[in-house]
Amino acid sequence: MDIVTAATLFCLVVAALFLSLWMYYDRRDYALFEHARRKSTFCCIRCHFLYGAAGQPDVCKCPRCGHENARLRF
Ligand SMILES: [Zn+2]
DSSP: OOHHHHHHHHHHHHHHHHHHHHHHHHHHHHHHHHHHHOEEEEEOTTTOOEEEEESOOSEEEOTTTOOEEEBOOO
């Protein structure tokens, strides 16, 4: 194996290593923060309090009065 082939293989291995690390950390961050990043908005029909909840639940209790409200849809 000559030096050019060895250098090319080394560069390909290093590139594959960095690409796999980048994909791993990108997927990990997406899984960790996607739930917290997505928020749903609710408006209480009893006390008219506007509040939010993480994720996309269909119903959520009002933090002020405890009434369970449906998610606002736009
Ligand atoms: Zn309420």
